[in-house]
Amino acid sequence: MALSGLQIYKLLPKTNCKDCGYPTCLAFAMKLAAKQASLDDCPHVSAEAKEALSAASAPPIRLVKVGTGAREFQVGNETVMFRHEKTFFHHPGLALRVKDTEDAGAVAEKVKMVNDYSVERVGIEMTFNAIAIENASGDPGTYADAVKAVRSQTALPFVLMSDDVDALKAALDVEGDHKPVLYAATVDNWEAMAGLAKGKQVSLAVRSQDGLDELADLATKLGDAGVEALVLDPGSRDLGESLAQVTQLRRLALKKNLRLLGHPIIAFAGEVADTEEGEIVATTQFIAKYAGIIVMDRFDPAVAYPLLTLRLNIYTDPQKPISVDPGIYDFNNPTADSPLMTTTNFSLTYFSVAGELDGSGIPSWLLICDAEGMSVLTAWAAGKFDAETIAKAVKTFNAGDKLSHKKIILPGHVAVLSGELEEELPGWEILVGPREAVDLPAYLKQL
Amino acid sequence: MPVTVEIPKERWTGSIREVTLGATAEQGGTRAKTVTVGGETTLPFLHFEGEMPHTPIVGIEVQDSYPADWSPVLLAAWGDVLNDPAAWAKKAEEIGADVIMLKVRGADADGNATSPEQAAAVIQSVLQATGLPIIVRGPGQAELDNKLLVAVAEAAPGERLALGLCEDKNYRTIVAAALAHDHLVVASSPIDVNLAKQLNILISDMRLPLERVLMDPTTGALGYGIEYSYSVMERLRVAALTGDGMTQQPMVCFVGEESWRQKESRTAEGVPAEWGDIEKRGITWEIATATALLESGADIVVLRHPETVDVVHETISKLMAH
CATH class of the missing domain: 3.40.50.11600 (Rossmann fold)
Incomplete structure (x- = not known):
């Protein structure tokens, strides 16, 4: 359970040394309780207190970093069910999927379009965030070549998609240190996937084929195996069932403090729909409702601009309208x-x-x-x-x-x-x- | 050891009122069918937790005279029927409207003011052209609305039209007309939970049953305040389900009107290349606005583009399947 400010205060040194940047230990405790400060800011906290506090003060939905450099993005760390309760913090990353079976020229064209796309609204530059590359060929060598080729065309972070650990390993070998998301661990491959993700220090998506029980089971096993940064795919490709699943996941993390499911969610808009309009609808739903990474199968500026605008709107802090200087x-x-x-x-x-x-x-x-x-x-x-x-x-x-x-x-x-x-x-x-x-x-x- | 996750369900104590639009011959009107919205006992489409006994519905906007100020994309999609409200309403029924939203403008395209007699005539011709229930809105200026909507109410007694906008400025007149001629009202308030609630109280104080009140919390389109509408609707719906009786009205959103109003849905030339094709952009604008507002509690979305109507119908049927 999350601790109150006073409960946290009892575990702090109570010296009011100000080394944390706050005037008193109590003020710092209140900030910790509100999840607006990190315990790491206190250099004097005891080991026991640290353990008790870090368990209680960890964000209910873990922050996951995707990619490196200027195009790195972060998802997760959300604290509310409804944006009016506080705000939604981290824009879901939008990704376009390409496959290693597609013509290399066609892939290069799509990647260039997404990589170069940037549209301004109210003074803010809005962009897509990632490329998802799927190992549709089933061949590790073909996959690694495709990943290498796309990496030569863009600095955008990747979601590397294959159920074959060898294919992902081959892709990671050419991808180097760019911190992609691996997709995905399943009941069949989770042990090998855990080893790969842990060895390369990258985040790992986990896909359930049978609802939240299986998801929780897998997440527990991966946690026990030492993989910390997870991304969850609860599995449904039905619009209504997806809404139920993401709502349940957010509630479990925030209201039940179920840490093992307190991770960002990845959603596949293109798999929920078989038309472009259906993909627009699914992406709209996932922006409004709780996705951390949304993978689309189509890219068109006339669609990207409205959807990026929606993301900006929904993630605007209700307490702070976007304004310009008088x-x-x-x-x-x-x-x-x-x-x-x-x-x-x-x-x-x-x-x-x-x-x-x-x-x-x-x-x-x-x-x-x-x-x-x-x-x-x-x-x-x-x-x-x-x-x-x-x-x-x-x-x-x-x-x-x-x-x-x-x-x-x-x-x-x-x-x-x-x-x-x-x-x-x-x-x-x-x-x-x-x-x-x-x-x-x-x-x-x-x- | 297998893990079992207990599905977290809220125990809501309140529910949304059921409101029925239209009246058949047996009920004192002439509609081929009526349509009921509301009745939810959970947040939108969360079937694992509660009931959504009535599917959210799609209205199509029809105007009493040629909408010369509409986006060229819409003018091209509808063509000639825009000159004739009866033909337009018939076409709207054919392409799948659940209700018609007739907007009576204050003046025609040439600037001639609309008279109460003309407003009465147009509702009668639309009633004849379609068997669907009808929402009727005036031009949106309180005094003019009063004049025209009273004439409409008188001309269609017993039809259970939904009259709007019924605002704090003019609710007395509109509610009186609804009481006298057996209609409903669309209670409209400016994106504020307390103002919405207060208006429902005032209307209810005039003895109009709340089973005859739809609530319009004011629609902001994508890019133009959708986040305000989205959050006010979520707050109203949570309040309603928590048992606040004066927030339990079904909600109607005028999505088409707002989505097609601005530059993004109207302008093909002189805009950034990143905005893409005008037609696809405009339709996406309307689809995204409608979808987001359905997910935040809309019971009726009133649309303008025929393609959006298809997509939104399909979306609703997917979200209702369980």
Whole structure:
């Protein structure tokens, strides 16, 4: 069971030495209880205490690192069933699967597409995370050649897929130190797989063919054999049954503290569906519901962009909307005569407006107010984007100094603020712009 | 020694109310069939834990006049029927709608304001064209909604239409119309558990039975606030299952309207190459929005693109099979 802050405090040195970076042992204990600190930060903790605490303070779902270098990603370490309870922490890694039976040129083309794909949203670059390479040929030599070839084309981490230990061993020999995930240990091969994963210090996926009992059984055996970093495949390829399984796994880890199943989950969207649309549906479900690695069989930018957007949305911290810094932003080299607009610091709002202003070619200024990261209407309803906020921003950022005129354009949705803003900003003329960013270029042209 | 994992089940004490849309001739209406949603005793599709007696359903949006402002992808998919709400509704029924969502715009494509008489005429023609239950929405401005929706309610007595949007600004008028002419309401609140709850209380205080109230917690599309809708719906559903009686309404999400509103689903030119093909992108946008919201508790998803309708139907039937 997880310990409370006070229970943890009793096991700490109680010297308040601050070596951990927190002002008191109690403060550190509270952070440990909230899983926001690591016991390793305390250099003075006794061995017995360490054992008692590390058992209790280990994250309920283990963190697994995949790959190395700039493209390394981490999954797991989740602490809640619902994102509104806190947040979801680690974006599930999206992988595209290729097979060693495919034409090498076709594989190279797919790998290049995934490797190069990067799309920006609200100032964040979104990418796929991995390539899964399946040993469909059944031949270790063919497989090793395929893995070697793909490694020469990308730095993305790999999921190496084969039930044949010899094939994975051959692949690992050419893959070197890039920390792939091995997929997968099963009832038939787990001992040899455990030896391989342990020897090479890589994470090992475990696949059940018969539900959670078999999964737990295998996970126990692999743990006993000394493999620490596991990734779980509970086995079902049915959309509804998968939802049940991943929900049960997350509950077992978080609510029952079942450590042996407290590992990230790998899901195969392409195996759940036999159409592209079905794969979109399955990936959507796995992003929302609890997968750590999602393997897809198809790649198309028109699908990747919406799915990466969904992942960004679902994994946004509900307490901290993505926002930009308040201030004055310039577009297309504005002068003192250029128009000044204002809006909130919600990222999506900013980037929607910025995109239109930039694209219009019209020189302009944009004053971003601190509305606690909310959109125009939400912030207005919450009293965070009112005449006072705007007037304060005008003064704080000395907007008047940049201009030869005293005119400010409000978003159309808050036209109602015009009167109050005139009172807050004596001498300024308040104009009302369009409601939607997309109509800004036309509005500015007729201004 | 074989390991046995005890499947963790929540012991929920509450359930979602059952709400029936439409009325057959026997029940005082003219619908060929009625459709019931709600009744869940667990979170979406967790059949190992509780019941989902009614399958979530798909609505298709029909408008009373040509939607010139729609994405070109949608205009091409539907073609000529967009000029005639009756033909459009009939087509929607053919391609698999469980209910029709008729949106009465405030004005036609040329800017002529819609009169209450016109609103009454259009509901009558749609009622004749289809045997499906109907959700009717006004333009979304409280005063205009009142005028048009009251006319619609009067023109279709006993049909058990779902009238919306019924918001804190205008609920008195809409609820009164539903009471007087035997309809339902779509109680709409801005992405907030407490506001949703409060509106249900106000509606219930007017003596409209909660068996005639659908809840619209406000849909945010993918990329445009879906995470807020997703979480508010999960919170409402958890509250409902925990026994909070004023959150136990089936939820309706206007997925099509929100998914096809923005640049990503409308613009083919002048966007980054990484966005890919406009048609596939737009449809994916709608599929992903619908799927995520079904997984967070939607009982009705109202869609726009015919292809999405097929995919969502198949998704629901897969998730209901057990």
